[in-house]
Amino acid sequence: MDLVKIGKYISEKRKNLGLTQKQLAEKIGMSDKSVSKWERGICLPDVSLYFDLCSILGISINEFLAGEDIVHENIEKKSEENIISVVTDSKRKQKSLKYIICALLILSILTTAVIATSLYRAYRPMNYITPMAGNSVEMQTVNLIAGPDGVNAYQFTTTDKFARLKIYYSEYHKGKLLSKEPVEIGFEGMDSPKNGGIIIVPDYDHAIIKLVVWTDDGSKSSVDLPLMEGVAGREYYIRSQSRIEGKPEIIYDFEDVLLGLAYDKDEITVPNLLDLLLGKTDAYSENEYIYLFSYEFCKK
Incomplete structure (x- = not known):
């Protein structure tokens, strides 16, 4: 993020409202020195202040982080x-x-x-994948951007070269596997990235799951996947999820679990991710829909 650009944007919006730095600071319970630091691009406000600051300035979280007005x-x-x-x-x-x-x-x-x-x-040398901490400033910020369904973000580190990364998207209905589709990113003929991340953003209101894969060389791949598309009465469903924890080792040419999203009208049995991957789905026959995300780092 461009701190200088964001600082100038805060300053511009404050002045448009006819507020001094001191007056803006008083409205959010901070000192005018803090506001001065934000506007000079030295630092950002604490994430807990984003909503109040944006409300006062009359801007959205996305406009604040972009440092500019955004057309619809x-x-x-x-x-x-x-x-x-x-x-x-x-x-x-x-x-x-x-x-x-x-x-x-x-x-x-x-x-x-x-x-x-x-x-x-x-x-x-290490090869591992790990979820970003939910209480980190970064995760609090992206959750503000993403909306009520939140974000699942993972970072990976690899020291071994690999040819492609596959993210599998599997849909289950009442314990039965309906479909399993791979999203593939290839690195043939180039050095594979040593660091990168996987971001999964369920957007229940628009019936999609946004999958984004980024790497430390600046490349990015993004795709929208269907989420209970065309299901009647979706607004009455309850939701749950389970995901990997800790820092699992990446085993090359081996499919491993990442995230499970469950949806049902009445009660939900939170899925065991390995059970789903191994086809042990009888315990989830009462769950209307489950979406499993798994990954595989392929040497060939």
């Missing part, structure tokens, strides 16, 4: 760009922090072999 026709595109920007900004910040830490450790290596051993252990 571009809202969906800008929303997706903002989600990607927030998630990837977090990754870049983490990289910058790692570089700083690494530089400090290298200086210490000259005087102690113990630190050298610790550095090796900290940076040894």
Whole structure:
């Protein structure tokens, strides 16, 4: 995100309302020094202030994060760009922090072999995928953008090369598998990314699930998948989900689970993701609809 651009936008909207920095600060319970820092692009407000600040300035969350007014026709595109920007900004910040830490450790290596051993252990080759923490500033922000159904965001790190990444989208009705479709991103003839992410945004109101895959080289693939399309009485369904936790190791050429979304009119049995992947679905025969997302990093 462009902090300077956002700061200028806050300043412009404040001045259009005839407010001083002090008056704006008083309305949101902050100091005018804080407002000054935002407008100079030094930092962003705390995510807990976004709603109040946007309400006072008469702008949307997406316009705030974009640092500009957005015409209605571009809202969906800008929303997706903002989600990607927030998630990837977090990754870049983490990289910058790692570089700083690494530089400090290298200086210490000259005087102690113990630190050298610790550095090796900290940076040894790893292949894993992990969900972004729900209480992180980045996830709080993208959830504000995405709306009531929220966002499931995952980051992966790989040190081994792979040829393609497959995201499988499986639909179950009353415990029976109706369809299973792969979304495939290929990297043949190029270096596969070492870092990237998978973002899944269920949009229940519009009967779609937005799937976005991004990589650290700046590439992005996005597709809209159907969600209970054409089902009568969808507004009365209740919802639940289960997802991977921790930092599972990526096993190449092996399909593994990522996220399960369940929908039913009455009661929901929260799905065990591995049960679904292995075809053990009898326990979910009462669930009207289940959508399973799984992934596979393919060497060939």
